[in-house]
Amino acid sequence: MIKFTHIFTLLLCTSFVVQLTKISQKLTAKEIIEKVDDNMSSDTQITESDMVIHGKRNSRTITSKTYIRGKHDSYTEYLAPAREEGTKMLKLDDRLWIYSPSTDRSIQLSGHMLRQSVMGSDLSYEDMMEDRELTDIYNAEIVSEEEIDGRNTWKLELIAKVNDASYHKRMIWVDTERFVPLKEELFAKSGQLLKETIMSNITKIDGRWYPKKMNYKDMLKSGKGTDFIVKSIEFNAEIAAHIFTKGSLRKS
């Protein structure tokens, strides 16, 4: 009887391992990334979020509402605090405008200004601007399987195949079941780690798994990084076309 139990357990374990191996064998790194993209993106998105910026002296929370259309267009309106209220950002393809209610002017950002931090956070405008598919910019390969916070992940290494990639190398840990990235590291060509992102509070929303909290950390700066907390998110919601025009930036 004891022998039978042992054999049964062994068979069960073997079967489980074989199944897991089959999944990872079936999927290539490119397919995993495509599945992540499918899970994380949608035709449109409306997100209300808090950005908690941990500075050296204090922390600030900035609330904003973002409308996203496809992969290239987005519109963000800052709602709080009062200092930021009414500031808007519009991104259409590779162009970015910022509107200031105090001067009633829209300024298009370009050149080195895109490398500046957004609102003092650990994110740059350039980070926000990147809208190409990862598979268009990087060659990916599965490096290993690791466990993060009790979740099995594929560790993917992405090496840039184009010259104008913001980061030469990315390491991404993707949840093997939910196809959600749990951690990402961004490297310079020199091999120096530049930024790290930790995704947490993975929640099922409209049938897909989505991280409701992301911590972005500029590794060249000291501090606790910037938390991006999703307060609400709607996938494939209807968004009026005029939102994605320069006219929407002006005072409403």
Add this chain to the structure above:
Amino acid sequence: MIKFLLKGILRDRSRSILPIIITALGVGLTVLLSGYLKGAFGDIIDQNARFETGHVKVMTQAYAENKDQVPNDLALLNVSEWMDTLRADYPQMQWIQRIKFGGLIDVPNAEGNTRAQGPATGMALDLFSGKSGENKRMNLEASLVTGTIPKDSGNAIIGHDFSEKLNLNLGDEITLFGSTMNGSMTFKTFIISGTIRFGTSAMDKGALIIDISDAQLMLDMDNATGEILGYLKSGVYEESETSSVAASFNDSYKQFTDEFSPEMLTLREQNNLASLLDYADVMSALFIFIFVLAMSIVLWNTGLLGGLRRYQEFGIRLALGESKANIYWSMVMEAVLIGVIGSILGTIIGLGITYYMQVVGIDISSYLDNSSMIMPSVLRAKITPSLFYIGFIPGVLAMVFGTMLAGIGIYKRETANLFSELEV
């Protein structure tokens, strides 16, 4: 004796003309190079002190650590109290606040859309109080190309080259987009009241100068500043005095456990100026050493030739009973006189060329197109009191040294052989 030797030098020019020419050339070059080094390095130090470092500078330790990035989020708070403390503790210095900031200048067209853009290097000075002396220190009035210094809030002056690049005219509006002390976006519209040219490429390419009260408002830096600069009231940088002020301040107020406590740095401790100051001293000493050495070798050779030519003269003098030491020292005295004459001539020539270089200078602006260092675009020599005597060191030393070496031959003459030598 001196009169006798002088007569000899003047009457027998063949014995003195070559050494005098060599000495004058060497001295002239020493004076010119010393003057040029003093002028060029002095200008660089002075420009840095006025624009960037002060004679001393107070910042938070965290700001000082990253000061090249102009981290206004690490600025010094409660600045009015710190200003009171500094004025009370160190009255020999004048204390002023400055804020540096970066941003994007956007020039709107009639419809409010972007017409031109460029990155700006902003500097906020105390212009409105009338007590800071910043106008004079930064030579603002004299550096204005067009317009006037800002007199009202919302006015700005801009680098002349920058204004041409952005096609700006006086009275035009510009919008500065940047980050506040807390990292928020900030937008502020300014009216151009003047354009300026400092002669410093790093500044002229993107300078924007506004009053500090405007900057504090724009950058959410109420009662805060990036830097407090201290200038000795004499206006001249004194290493020992500034070092003692900085040491005293840091002993009293710098706390190693609090990165936001203030720290005072001297000019020497900023922008790698220590190495520049040391380099200037070393280079001056090196030039003098090289000229003493090189001229000594040449003059030794000249002395040897002169000694050979005067072989008979020395022989007769020895035969008449003059001691070898007496002849040797009369030669040395003669060398001193020739050295002095050569040095006077060389100093006059050197000072003349140095004065020309002081007025005209060497234009290095084409080499500074991409430079971010505060450097004058024209390097000029400077006539200082030391130039009036510095040439006498290599001039007289080299001549005397060369003659002393050449004159050793006198001691090798055998009195017993003198008459047979003289018969030849």
